[in-house]
Amino acid sequence: MEEIPTKRPRVELLNDVHSHPAKSNEKDETYSEEQYSSMSKYFQKSVRRLKSDFYEQPCITLAKNLLGQILVRKLPDGTELRGRIVETESYLGGEDQASHSRGGKQTERNMAMFMKPGTMYVYQIYGMYFCMNISSQGDGAAVLLRSLEPLEGLHHMQTFRRNLRKSNSKPLKNKDLCNGPSKLCQAMVLDKSFDRRDLVTDPMAWLEEEENKIADKDIVSCERVGIGNAGVWTSKPLRFYIRGNIYVSIRDKTAEA
DNA sequence: CATCTGATGTGCT
DNA sequence: GCACATCAGATGA
Numbered sequence: 640m641e642e643i644p645t646k647r648p649r650v651e652l653l654n655d656v657h658s659h660p661a662k663s664n665e666k667d668e669t670y671s672e673e674q675y676s677s678m679s680k681y682f683q684k685s686v687r688r689l690k691s692d693f694y695e696q697p698c699i700t701l702a703k704n705l706l707g708q709i710l711v712r713k714l715p716d717g718t719e720l721r722g723r724i725v726e727t728e729s730y731l732g733g734e735d736q737a738s739h740s741r742g743g744k745q746t747e748r749n750m751a752m753f754m755k756p757g758t759m760y761v762y763q764i765y766g767m768y769f770c771m772n773i774s775s776q777g778d779g780a781a782v783l784l785r786s787l788e789p790l791e792g793l794h795h796m797q798t799f800r801r802n803l804r805k806s807n808s809k810p811l812k813n814k815d816l817c818n819g820p821s822k823l824c825q826a827m828v829l830d831k832s833f834d835r836r837d838l839v840t841d842p843m844a845w846l847e848e849e850e851n852k853i854a855d856k857d858i859v860s861c862e863r864v865g866i867g868n869a870g871v872w873t874s875k876p877l878r879f880y881i882r883g884n885i886y887v888s889i890r891d892k893t894a895e896a
Numbered sequence: 897c898a899t900c901t902g903a904t905g906t907g908c909t
Numbered sequence: 910g911c912a913c914a915t916c917a918g919a920t921g922a
Contacts, residue, residue: 738914748906748907762906763905763906764915765903765906765916766905767905767915768915821914821916822915864914864915865915867913
């Protein structure tokens with residue numbers, strides 16, 4: 640068993656959950672009317688967990704097909720948090736010099752990148768943050784989740800995000816809850832304990848199918864973020880996001896034109 | 897809007 | 910030792 644390298648003890652998280660009990664039949668007051676309308680439509684549909692065959696796609700294909708899918712996180716008290724994936728990045732493994740698996744190198748940290756498609760790869764970065772990836776088809780290949788459109792449990796997300804901030808900070812806007820790889824991990828309470836777990840079978844985290852696939856014309860492809868100098872790999876168009884979506888972390892106006 | 901800085905600790909050379 | 914798939918706050922335009 641891995642230790643959870645976070646300064647936030649799990650007990651504190653549970654207390655936060657209990658101080659804001661889920662009210663499944665009530666409108667979440669943090670939604671705008673427009674958001675709630677969109678969400679109601681979502682809840683009327685019969686949703687289903689994505690199965691293993693969904694993840695068995697090449698890294699770039701999976702990164703694009705993940706756009707629009709719903710990430711679900713169930714908390715210990717039964718509360719379910721939901722967010723729609725709106726931004727991803729491909730890390731191809733082997734030849735990709737920006738990938739943790741560059742050169743086909745396997746380490747204790749990146750083991751999940753070599754596990755079966757649908758395995759979560761969660762690692763700690765800058766000492767205080769986490770990033771979540773999903774293993775794809777291909778040795779050492781995985782997709783980084785960069786941004787979510789928060790759909791359900793925004794009040795909880797606000798709490799988890801603000802826990803790490805100063806007490807006098809203002810409430811975050813909805814668009815700032817999950818618009819970054821480590822922000823979404825904070826909001827969805829995803830940490831190192833999820834590393835190497837399987838989205839196909841895990842009781843606390845999974846993906847639900849969104850029927851309306853994002854069309855190619857609505858997907859912006861551009862450079863990845865924060866990978867420094869990785870030679871020719873620095874500028875390859877391996878970041879994908881939904882065109883015009885306000886929940887994306889960083890927009891690339893040049894790529895959008 | 898753009899750009900800078902400090903926080904923070906682990907993995908890997 | 911040092912780089913690091915980041916974030917929030919501050920500053921200047």
